[in-house]
Amino acid sequence: MTTEFFDSFDGTRLALHRIGSGQPFVLLHGLFSNADMNWIKWGHADTIAAAGYEVLMLDFRVHGQSEAPHDPAKYPENVLVRDVAALVDQLGLEDYVLGGFSLGARTSLHAVVQGILDPQRLVIGGMGTAGLGEWTKRSAHFLRVIDEFDTIERGDPAYFSMQFLKSQGVDRLAARMLLQTLPDLDLASLQNISMPTLVVCGDEDRDNGSAIELAELLPNASYSEIPGTHMSSVTKPDLGAAIADWLEKTA
Template sequence: MTRYTGFDGAEIAVVEIGPGSADARPIILLHGLFSSGEMNWRRYGAAAEIAGAGYRVIMPDFRAHGLSAAPHNAAAYPPDVLAMDIEALIAQLGLTDFDIAGYSMGARTLVRLLARGLKPGKAIISGMGLEGLIGGTQRADFFKKVVRQPDGWPSGSPEAFAAAFMKQNKVDTKAVGLLLDTFVSTPIEVLRGIETRCLVLCGVDDRDNGSAPALAMELPNAALVEIAGNHMSAVTKPDFGTAIAAWLGHPL
């Protein structure tokens, strides 16, 4: 693990795996809400699968997550803060030719990076649908409700599942509450103007962030792959990492 700094100097923890060769092609993997690089990308083998295909795999923990800083001051959470942190990380790493993938909140952040002008070679938007990107802050509002009230939800409800996941990962609720106010929607006209070659990858039963097929239809240069699972389980399936590695192919 190495520590870099976000847009304002906050510490961002980053883990890298992959070939030792200096010319290995980099790919940045962005995790989801209440999660970490370890949880989404390393624990179930996706990162190892991608590294095995010949990539230098770079996995930051977002601020307020994992081993990165979790500041409690509102000034540390401007709109699009996660995209700003990744832009700062890319600059510190000196990356100019690379690929990037994101799951759920990581996918939302990836799309914001593309909207802000990032030009990766390829992008993998996973665990995300059209409505989750253009639909205002409804998804953030759902999680704000859970952060404010982590107990007392009906067993089996979406709120109960989210609260249990939050507690399991020992989330700093003060920091994450501030982070949830930073989410920015991406207008459909902006999505239609994204030229980057994209893979939209989603569990066939995942509707948490809307329709993945609808998202793939709106992106002008996108392929769609659906695998078994829902929003919580698809990322744990062997097919998840296999699909990404296969679509990326071996780096030149």
């Protein structure tokens, strides 16, 4: 495993973690997490690399080892899509796989729908229709967590999210600006995604709505169900195994 840094389109310094060799697989983490927490710690990166891929794991801005700027100008709409595009351009990637979990999945779908990125295959983890078409409503939960951070008590529905932000050391000022850059996605636009796609989700994961419905809206998608909730499914080996198995079947 190696870690390096590069300057994104606006000069923000971002961290990139790499392991393996073979076809590049750009793999994106979830909201307020990072590459280590989602992909490295639980062995998923190792599993995918062992299947013959170079796994390229970005820490989004405001996450992990990447910068968290406080300048509002650093947060244009869909800034994370632009960061991933900057990475693909920096590395000169052409024949690559793109995917992610939760926020990483949203970002991947936005990038493909907008025609900014054109991966050979696509992996969408922990995401359903509501997490795409009703993101503005869902993001209000996280904005409340940030705004009421010091007053949220145990038993409050937002308590667990507050504890997770605290454990990850998230810069709340930067996070608030980032949350407001993420638009809703028109679900009808999913019909334009033609490449083979894996939708993988925990059997108890309802955080982002129906993953099955999402798979049905994608013209060339397969659905895989693994054990766990939104938070626990990413900690089980089944996630990496499901991705590696699908990659082998669609190679």
